[in-house]
Every structure is written in C-alpha cells, then in structure tokens.
Amino acid sequence: MKTSKEKIKLPSQKAFKSKLVFIGKLSLILFVSISWLCFYIKIDVLAHNEYHNLWIHSPSIVEEDEPFNITVEVWDKFERLSGAYTGEVQIQLESYQLNATGYEPLGGVNWTVSESNFEFTSNHAWGALYPAYLVEGADNGKRNFNVSISTPGVHYFQVTDLDTGDVFRSNPVIVKPAGSTFERLYWGDIHAHSYYSDGSGHPSEVYKFARDVALLDFAALTDHAEMFPQMSTLELFNKFQDYIRITNSFYEEGKFATLVALEWTPLLTGVRSYLATQHTNFYFRGNDMPFFSTFTHFNPDDIYQYLEENTNDQFMAWTHHVLRSDYGSDFGFYNESINRMIEIYSEHGSGETVNTSLNPYPTIHTYDENTHGYSVQDALRMGQKLGIMASSDSHDGRMGHNIVHTGARGAAHVYPLSIAGYNLGAYPGGLTGLYASVLNRTQIYDSLYSRSAYASMWVTRPIMNFTINGVSVSENDSTVVVPDVNTTRTLEITIIVDGISLNPGIRTNISKVEIFKNSELWRTEVVNDIIYHQTINDSTTITGTSYDHCIQKADGNWYVHEDSIKPVNPALLNTNGTDYYYVRMTDTNGILGWIGPIWVDPLA
C-alpha cells in the first residue's frame, strides 16, 4: 500500500525524467569525446609533413684526412623527418681558422664528399601518419654523405636546397692535424622516458630514434623505477630485466654508447612523510643494476647505502628539474663522490636561477624569485662541486630531439604513441657535450664522472672550451690552485656556434657570452659573430661565497630550505674561500650553452 507521502508518478512525468537522464548521459559522452578530440587530435600536425628546413649533422672533432659521415635531414615545421622530400641539395664547405684575437676565413681547403650534388629519393607515402625513418628502400628525408677534410681548422658544411635556394649550415667541425693528440667531442642525452614508465614508445624505439634520427653518440633511458611492475623482490613480467637487456643490446662500442640508468622518483608525499623532492637519475658504469625505488628506499642516502652494499659496480647520481616547485631539489643530500653533475636544463626549463631576468627558460611551476636553496646557483654557493650537463627528459619518445616545443606537442597520433599521452615539458630538450678519448660505455661514464662535459639546448652542438690559467673543466678536479687571493686569473673562452637555423635567411651567430662568478653575473660580452675566442683577466681579490639562507625548523635542526628533510650545518655551506666561474652562451636563436664551473683555490 502506498502512503499519502509517496508521490505517484504519471507515465508522462516518468518518460520526461527518463528523457532528461538520457540527454544528460549523451551530453556527458559528447563533452568528453569532443574535449579529447580538441586536445589530442591536431589536424595540421596530422596533415603537414612537407619540407621546412634542412638539418646538417657532423661529428664535432675529427682528424685531418679522416673519413667520416655527415647527415642531411629534411625536417617539416614540427621538426620531424619529411619523408616525401625529393629535392636536390648541394654541399659546400665554409672554413675558418682561429688566431690570437679571434678567427679569420681559411682558403685553399682540400676536402672530398661522396656526392656534392644529390637528389633525394622517397618511397614514403604515409605523410605524418607513420615516421619516415622506419620506411626503408629510399632516403625518405635523411641521407649520409662520406666526407674527409685535409686542412686543419674550423669548418661548417653548407647545404643548399636547389629548388628554393635555401642555404643551411651544419654544426661546426674542428679538424685536428694528423698525428696530434686530442679528445673527441661526443654528444648525448642521458635522461629520457619510454612507455615502460610515463614516456612514449618502447625502449628499443626510443634508442633507435636517438641513434638513427637524433644522431647521438651516447644515450641513456631513465625510466621511473616506481612505474615498473616490480615491487621489492617481486618481479612481474621481468620488465625491469628486459629494460636493462634493451639498453645493453643497443650498445655498440665506437658507434653508440648506452648507459644503464634509472630514475628514482619520490612519489609518496602526503601519504607518508618521505622526501617530496629530489628526483634523481642513477647511472652505472657496467651493464647491470639492482632494482630500487621509492617504495623500498625513501631518500637518496638509503639508496646510496643499498647500492654500495649490493653491487660492486660504480655508480653516480644527480638530481634534475631542481626549480620545479612540485618536485624540486633537496641539496641537503649532497654527496661529493656520487653527485658529480647537475642537470641545469631540460624540457622542463632551466634550473640555473629563480631570477627570471637572468633565466630566459624559467622552469614550469617554478619557485618564486624570493625562494632560496633549490637552484643550481645556490647549490654552487653551498660549496657543492657539480659539473653542468643538460638532457631532454623527453616523454615523447624522441630522445635527443623532443618536439614538445613545436605545435605537435600532446597530439595523440604523433609517433611513437604514448600510453600516458601527455607531454610534461614546454621547451626544447637539452644535450650534453662530452670530451672523451674514445666512444665506449666506461669512457663515457668516466668523462661524466670527471665532469668533462658541458650543456647545450635543443639539438645544437656548439663547440665550447673554457680554461682558467690553462686548467680546463674536469682537469685537476676542475680546480685551479693559485698562490694567494690576489693572483690574477686568466680566463680563456672559445665558443663556436652551431650553424643551425630554421630560417635560411638568417645566419645563426653567438649573441652574447655571460661569465658568472660565485653565482653572480660578473661580465657580459656582446658578440654577434659565429666564433668567440677571448682571454679575460680577473685581478680582483678572491673572496669565496656562501649560502646564507638556511632555515631552522621546529626540531632545532638547520635545513637548506623548508621542504628539505636532511639537516645540514650552515657553517659548512660555503666554498671555503674559493671562487668559481662558469660561462653561458646565448645564440641568435635564443639557444643557450653552459660550460663550467672551474674553481679557483688560493693556497694562502
């Protein structure tokens, strides 16, 4: 029996309500579907794959008469290979030699190239739907040329698209005299993600791209440990071992050096009181590593101890995107024998300084300008001896050349496909230039360990050298010992810009060179030229610097900042009387390069 309070629904009311519910459900379905289409399908990215520019890649340092390959890639406006290109290109050489005051053009250069004029072939009919580099049987937007140069000097390959008359330049190549002793300059990206964690593409696809398209000499995937289906000692699907196996399978001595690496990612903030910051990449010298993650090891010290007890291999580690306020750095955990470098730049932006007037690439979700203790400059003020490197931290499967900065960012149909589908970064990626005698895994590891490296952005490979009183970065632990605090320091800086330009009408130059001393901008040189080669004296008194922004928490301990969980002694956070210098170059594309620091240690 129905009570008087119960409403009796008429059939028409019921039908109306049911229609209303149906319309509501349909609206929800349409809303989500249309939102997905708007966010993830980009018609111009899908339709466009035409020629936009040429990218010419050369090794950075070769020996006189040594045969080597240069590669010409045809890019579309999203910096992907344009597979349908069938234009004719002409290759020429542009040469210079350094002198005491700068450089001068070099004439009478003897050189050979396999084909000085060449018409590209194509059998790629997929446009932007399928990547050109996976289609064999024709050039499909990428061609190698055999070259040798018989005249020592600085050279650029100049490639002209004969249909349009567009002229593009390579990165610089230094030809050393035959029989001389020199180190090679290798380029790599050692921070990127595959779909084994939150990136795109299978690890083998990512390595293949890095080797064959980004044309890297060395590379390391650093997938998030926490996203492997492996907890503690329980292994599911053996995916972690598969990840190591793939890294090893791509290693080819002399051609492509891969490093076994992993990213430790503190994830449990808010759930448990662990470290909220300090994402850290670990690199191993050998071909294996034990598994560790934030579920088993709660802070860097735990992992260092665990690794020292569980592997005989050497390892090193450093943090990155140090200025992301959602996962910044905790330099309280500094360990000089393990933290050898710092990633100053990636697709997240630059971690150099919170001062945006000095940082043209402020990190996504950066700390405000009054925050202290997270930046690379602050770490150096604390007396931490960190070399400078850069990586892409790419999540789009394009290690060594990500495209999140182009309009193709986030499109679901851009190969390689992503499970996560989103792109975390906003900027071009970064690369690390590394001076090493030969290209193999241990040498690359050792050069990184000795900080024989510098940082660059995007795909640029400028040549940078920096010495103080003849001591270069990495030499003598990157330290110049001088007799007293009033000794004059002679800084010698050589920078040769990468000739890359997306606009054939504009030649790429160095626009300025900035010298930072004790993390303060000390000197700016306006350049507007392709080569900067200068000697600068500093006769001011060596003072050293310190980090003066430690905070004392309720437990009575001092910390480098409020999020830090590792107590420090503020009296020790200084450079112990040494000054340090690093150099930052900006080119006319707005691309930066960093080299240094070198510390100057007065004995007295």
Place this chain on the structure above:
Amino acid sequence: MQSSSTSDFLSKRMKITYSLVFIIGLSFSYATFMPIGIGCASYLVLQKKSRHFVILGLVLFLLQILVLSINLSTWLDSNFLNPV
C-alpha cells in the same frame, strides 16, 4: 518488484561482461587511447540493466575528465611559458 531498467539481478555472464568492459575502460582511460575508454564508459552508462554499472561508467568518465584536465593544465603551462 523493481522495473527491469534498474534491476541489478544480472546473470553471471552479464556481470562478467560488464566487469570486463569496466576494466578495459579503466585501462584505456589514459590519454592516447581514451576513445576506447570513452566507448566503454558510454556502454556502461547507457545500459539499463544495472544501476551499479551505470555508476561505474560515470566513474570512468570522471577519470577521463581528470586526465583531460591534467592535459589542459600542461597545455596552458606550455603555451604561456614557451618563449621559443
């Protein structure tokens, strides 16, 4: 007796089918393959045999909206920050 449109007395086979649709929908609610997730969620929301599975369909939609909002946030970050 309840009407068939709100009945939760499903056969074992239907329960398994709907559960599978939910699990597939959950797996494909990540961004790239979201159309599959949207399809699964739509199927669950529009069916009339189980109110519980309608709710699970709505949960899938909620998850998908969350993923889309993360994308919107990163898109805004990227577009307002990128000076290149």
